[in-house]
Amino acid sequence: MIIKVFSHIGIFFLYILSLLPLPVLHFFARLLYYPLYYLIGYRKVVVRENLLKSFPEKDIKEIICIEKTFYKYLMDIVFEIIKLPTITKKELGQRVTFNNINIIEAYFSKGESVLACTGHYGNWELCMLALGEAASATEYVIYKPLNNEIFECWFHKVRTRFGNVFVAMRQTLRMVVATKDTPTMFCFASDQTPVKHEVQYVLQFLNQRTAVLLGLEKIALQTNRPVFYFDVKRVKRGYYEVDILPLCLNPKETQEHEITDLLFEFLAKTIKQEPAFWLWSHRRWKYS
Structure with a gap:
């Protein structure tokens, strides 16, 4: 009961904050960067280790220069996400270009x-919110639901404001089959860490052996999309700004794991160009 009350109070204050212009929220983000980095040191050991390796x-x-820029960016995206409940279509279109x-x-x-x-x-x-408005077909985003049911329900409404549909990871194939007769776009953020006992493939990514998910490749091979x-x-x-690049146009003509390898090659190139803007605080290499 107490958790529910505090969850609703937290959502109320997040909504009030979202009414502020984004430049004001960015100002708060920069203020909070200093205690986050210098006093609290949120996951600083994880970030430093990930960057060094x-x-x-x-x-x-x-490394320290990238690290400090990352924490500034981390606070920026936190407050940019806070803005999502009230951001207009016009502002969203101005801030994200495809x-x-x-x-x-x-x-x-x-x-x-x-x-x-x-x-x-x-x-x-x-970017995912903006894509729902920019693309003509329905966008299905594969995701992992939050543990807190109240925040999950609220955040789900925020994420789907402009037509997106969020699909729990384990329901992906079922939704692909259910929508096979209409044009769709299923979206995968494939750099998450699989559950240890479900690891099926390990590759070299950013100089480290990395356990990866194979969901994207499996769906691509089954549907040839x-x-x-x-x-x-x-x-x-x-x-x-988002560049839409062909990664594989004929999945059934590929070798095993070729699509997954290509994805992580593309992602590594993106990260190496501007390293600070990837989620380094994630425990990406818990095991290999």
Whole structure:
């Protein structure tokens, strides 16, 4: 009961905060960066270890510089996500730009479906919300539900404001089958860590042996839908640009694990260009 009360109070204050202009929220983000990084040190050990192992060629000064930029970015996306409940379609369209979206629209116009993949880079929540408005077909986002049912229900409403449908990871195949007769786009953030006993494939990613999910590749092979990589760039604070790049247009012609390998090659390239904007606080390499 107490948890429910505090959850509802927290949601109320988050909504009030969301009414503020994003520049004001960014100001709060920068203020909170200092105690988060210098006093609390939220997951600082994890972030430092991830960066050192991923970029052994960089000296400690470079690593710390990336680390500090990451924490500033982390606070920015927290407050950008807080803005999602009240952000307008107009502002969303100004803040997220999709390049080459005509490539996937060509499939939708023929009544065909596609698969999309990306990683936890830039503000993935803001970009996914914007994609629901930008694409003509329904966008199905594969995700892992939150443990808190009240926050899950609230956040689900926020994420689906502009037509997106969020599908729990274990319901993916069932939803693919249910929507097979309409043009759709199923979206995967495939850089999450699989459950240890379910690990089926390990590859080399950012200089480390990495256990990865195979859901995207399995769906691609079963449906032969073309796969596109969404390459996110942080243009400036609060603004993002997404390049839609063909990753694999004929999945059934690929070798085993080829699609998964390609995805992580694309993602590694994205991260290496601007390392600070990936989710380094995630315990990505708990095991290999």
